[in-house]
Amino acid sequence: MAGKTLYDKLWDAHVVRDNGDGTALLYIDRHLVHEVTSPQAFEGLRLAGRKPWRVDANLAVPDHNVPTTDRSKGIKDPVSRIQVETLDSNCTEFGITEFRMTDIRQGIVHVIGPEQGATLPGMTVVCGDSHTSTHGAFGALAHGIGTSEVEHVLASECLVQKKSRTMLVSVDGKVGTGVTAKDIVLAIIGRIGTAGGTGYAIEFGGEAIRNLSMEGRMTVCNMAIEAGARAGMVAVDDKTIEYVKGRPYSPKAGQWEAAVAAWRDLHSDGDAEFDTVVRLDASTIQPQVTWGTSPEMVVAVGDKVPNPAEEGDAVKSDGMQRALAYMGLEANTPITEISIDKVFIGSCTNSRIEDIRAAAVIARGRKVADNIKLAMVVPGSGLIKQQAEQEGLDKIFIEAGFEWREPGCSMCLAMNADRLEPGERCASTSNRNFEGRQGQGGRTHLVSPAMAAAAAVSGHFVDVRDF
């Protein structure tokens, strides 16, 4: 019999019961909660007269609606304010720990889980947010859920699940200088497509993934959903354990050794069989820039905007034409000739300390180009902001002409005041270039933090390796 994949091990450890109809009741160790997808779930609990099954498994934070400017005056938009206040009152009513807007621990839910040690290897982690796949970087089974399932987890600490198929994406060899986790994952999505991982749990492996820091692995797993896979994961190694050690929610001294011993098994067995295996040669991956309205519409920075006329599939060609019209681009335009209006460095994909450092290296001693209306850096959490300031990174950005903001989801999806105006073009370190995502009519190009900073100081896309 073949060995087990990491996904098999995580699944097997969490089955409460086999329902006998192709589904299992799966136990959830950690439930992360934010203000957008939870109010209707709490209301459902109240209407049914139910209580949370296990209060201490939940951790809540407002992130989507919070302003990234001065917070002392609260939230200006009354509709956003009510949603955040509703989270506050629900957490108070049900006794759930919440890092409120003015707490230094507040931040993007997928940043603070790992930062606090609330995300641990071997856990099942869910949240009413598709980018929950981020937490799989710790050898955890983590995926996004809808509000009905948020209510289900609150009420029972379980989910009814059908087992996914398994896919190994192996990125073999080493990446070149200037090529980051973001470029790796965009290249993967470019290869397998935005629906390539539908129905699968993806394990990312290979030398290039093992060489990534935990921050880099989080970036890769974060975008598993943009390849269609609800869950992405990476095997546990020394880096994982080192990262987790000493965090507020991590196992304490008496339990640490046993936990580490258990975590050492969180990898796919050598003889495990995956349903699908995809291999990429890391040395061929270049810095990536998306040109269209789906993350799979991506090319290397040295390439040109593709031509729909050269696409054989009629539905795809039609989609490419629509994307070019929306993006205001001509086929065959060199990527480096596309000038931009705004720059956004942040989001659950790229707002960790390593991302901010990478952008600061480029920004140091340079100035944001004259044609850039706004270049903003939004740290993923209050603690990351504090650390960056201790390292003097805020001063580098401010001197270069960037705005240095308070933590939150910000212009990744523009639920707060940070957004693109119609027709504005943005170099963004976020995860989705969908129509209207960063503001109605806004045009998003997804890039790495270093590529975004390089675009900010150049006014157009450039190859960061030329810096």
Next chain:
Amino acid sequence: MEKFTQLKAIVAPMDRPNVDTDAIIPKQFLKSIKRSGFGPNLFDEWRYLDHGEPGMDNSQRQINPDFILNQPRYQGAQILIARENFGCGSSREHAPWALLDYGFRVIIAPSFADIFYNNSFKNGILLIKLDAELVEQLFKDVEANTGYQLDVNLATGTITKPDGSVIRFEIDEFRKHRLLNGLDDIGLTLQHADEIKAYEEKRKQQAPWLF
């Protein structure tokens, strides 16, 4: 959840791949703390020419006459045919809430995004995956015939066309059972409360740091 058994209704086409949940219901409407009232803002950025915000009187807004669902022939449609990877992107359940509130009970496409697929069934919307060629033929049929209707029967797993021809479809048994009976998932799960507690006790022994 409202159960679904059988529906004969007008079909509307959404002829583009990778329709994402940001398009289905834009982010500004996610600020609502309710489950209802999203229908008038379904596909808001495609459907109207002006910018929509929560609290606006949508009946006073500028309709985009070119948007497919605004065409008179598709008014009252309750079945949507779509292309690959419908519902990709965000996990927002507001997407199926908006589709349902607008009136859609059935969506037929070659493929759906995983989270959207799950969310839809939990709200009584039947999603049917068919081969791309069959969907392509449906697009042609709908285009050619004003008032085109399909008769969808969940119990028999069949779609009957106006000419009497039948397309068969498959749905996971557990989804079919819950949808046919309008069952509440949480109630079903809590029937197994003792097993959940037993699991927790066992797990506390194996991995006490998780508790």
